[in-house]
Amino acid sequence: MQVHLIAKETNYRLLPFRFLRMDDGRQDGVLVTAETGEYLFLSDTELNQLVHKQIDRHTKLYRDLLARHFIYEPGVHDPLPEMAAQYRSRKSFMFGGPALHLFVVTLRCNHTCQYCQVSRAPVGGSGHDMSAEHAAHAVDRLFESPSPLLTVEFQGGEPLLAFDRIRQVIESVQRRNEVEQRSIQFVISSTLHHLSEEILDFANEHGVHFSTSLDGPAFLHNANRPTPTKNSYERTLDGIHRVRERLGRDRVSALTTLTARSLEHPQAIIDEYVEQGFNSISLRPLSPYGFAKKSESRLDYSVSQYTDFYKKALTYLIAVNTQGAYLSEGYTSLLLTNILTPFSTGYVDLRSPAGAGLGALVYNYDGSVYPSDEARMLLEMGEDGLRLGAVSQPLKELLTSPVIELLLSAGVAEALPGCSDCALVPYCGADPVEHYARQGDPIGHxxxxxxxxxxMELLTHIFRLLRDGDEQTRRVLLSWVSRRSLADLPSAGYKG
Ligand code: SF4
Structure with missing residues (x-):
């Protein structure tokens, strides 16, 4: 009888999971992650006991493993419907079609940034603006997407130099949306140097948001973003103040681009964002595209130089938040949401299947359509291999083009060599366009x-902070996860 009971008590089966030894000398140094994205930290001994079915069912560990879908009890509980529902939530971005539509209305720009990701054209140059006809076709493509939520983003060059085209697109989209009834957000990515009262009036009337670039304090921003008048920082700040005064504080956000010089000043960059009253900062590395690639030797840095900077910046950001300011780091927020909630952020670079083309489309000024901004930038480097087609073609045709097939064949991280058995894959993405740009192969090595x-570096750093960080560190990190996601936190696990 007793023998029978013991056998019954250990009669669990394993569900698929992956593990990663964090190599940090801690007893609970093995990160195990379930197919559904839940996780636990185990010791080597516990990992061995788990796979040899030796975990005592009366322990907390057993209950955690059961609740987080690492094991199940046959005949007692079927975990598959629950797991399928969680998996469906994580991949829900797949059901909507392209939601982000980028309109490159002009390549003209007044800046001469060395790291510029696109080939800019002079302010007075011709042949670098989107035609009215191409813009009208792009609006047709936008509404062919089934997504109920759409973001229309205007980029350049400096898009405000082609404000008439922006006006045409927004008015046309809003007219058609009286029938379509989608939820549509408009964003203009701009230096804000060319803001006028007319533009502010229009933005106010049509609910337009602005996204600008602020690389840090004046000495850094002006060095990174030279203009003939040498006052890029002052003009951008003036633009930020004007948007805030006229439209409200939440109508302008800012992004940082990091050069090698920026990496020496994490605190100064963060202090600038606090001083200017922003709630979010994005510490994004230089991309391997466009002029940034050509200027690589002067401007680029290794991944480890970047991640060293990122860790220092994160430590300082957490301290700043602990002292009462609220300033989240954009990429950390996305990774935390992927780790701690059953939802996907839908962020194009952290999606599997990949977001390029499926989640986003770029309408270039010349009437070509690309699956992502990065794919468009490759064109400016003389590489046009990732063009989906012409804006006059129906969306169905663009989304069944050979390029989409190529990206999809390399775009499912769970099936890629190296990623398929990586414990971090539930929180990561595939990004075939970056691998195509850097390695000449969308799958990449x-x-x-x-x-x-x-x-790998950023995710393991965040996992260590969640495991080892003090109460305040965890509180700050949790405050960076979106509110909707926080409601579901009890079902996402971290040991503690
Ligand atoms: S890209 Fe690297 S970190 Fe991300 S899932 Fe693949 S192997 Fe893991």
Missing amino acids: RAFSAFCQRN
């Missing part, structure tokens, strides 16, 4: 992948 090295 993870051992030489900057994307992989960066995500």
Whole structure:
């Protein structure tokens, strides 16, 4: 009888999971992650006991493993419907079609940034603006997407130099939306140097948001973003103040681009964002595209230099938040949401299947359509291999083009060599466009992948903070997860 009871008590089965030894000398140094994205930290001994079915069912560990879908009890509980529902939530971005539509209305710009990701054209140059006809076709493509939530983002160059085209697109989209009834957000990515009263009036009337670039304090911003008048920082700040005064504080956000010089000043960059009253900062590395690639030797830095900077910046950001300011780091927020909640952020670079083309489309000024901004930038480097087609073609045709097939064949991280058995894959992405740009192959080799090295470093750093951080550190990190996601936190696990 007793023998029978013991056998019954240990009669569990394993569900698929992956593990990663964090190599940090801690007893609970093995990160195990379930197919559904839940996780636990185990010791080597516990990992061995788990796979040899030796975990005592009366322990907390057993209950955690059961609740977080690492094991199940046959005949007692069927975990598959629950797991399928969680998996469906994590991949819900797949049901909507492209939601982000980027309109490159002009390549003209007044800046001469060395790291510029696109080939800019002079302010007075011709042949670099989107035509009215191409813009009208792009609006047709936008509404062919089934997504109920749409973001229309205007980029350049400096898009405000082609404000008439922006006006045409927004008015046309809003007219058609009286029938379509989608939820549509408009964003203009701009230096804000060319803001006028007319533009502010229009933005106010049509609910337009602005996204600008602020690289840090004046000495850094002006060095990174030279203009003939040498006052890029002052003009951008003036623009930020004007948007806030006229439209409200939440109508302008800012992004940082990091040069090698920026990496020496994490605190100064963060202090600038606090001083200017922003709630969010994005510490994004230089991309391997466009002029940034050509200027690589002067401007670029290794992934480990970037991740060293990122860790220092994160420590300082957490301290700043602990002292009462609220300033979240954009990429950390996305990773935390992927780790701690059953929802996907839908962020294009952290999606599997990949977001390029499926989640976003770029309408270039010349009437070509690309699956992502990065794919468009490759064109400016003389590489046009990732063009989906012409804006006059129906969306169905663009989304069944050979390029989409190529990206999808390399776009499912769970099936990629290196990623398929990586414990971090539930929180990571595939990014075939970056691998195509850096390695000439959309699948790429993870051992030489900057994307992989960066995500591996950042994700393991965040996992260590969640495991080892004090109460305040955890509180700050949790405050960076979106509110909707926080409601579901009890079902996402971290040991503690
Ligand atoms: S890219 Fe690297 S970190 Fe991300 S899932 Fe693949 S192997 Fe893991």
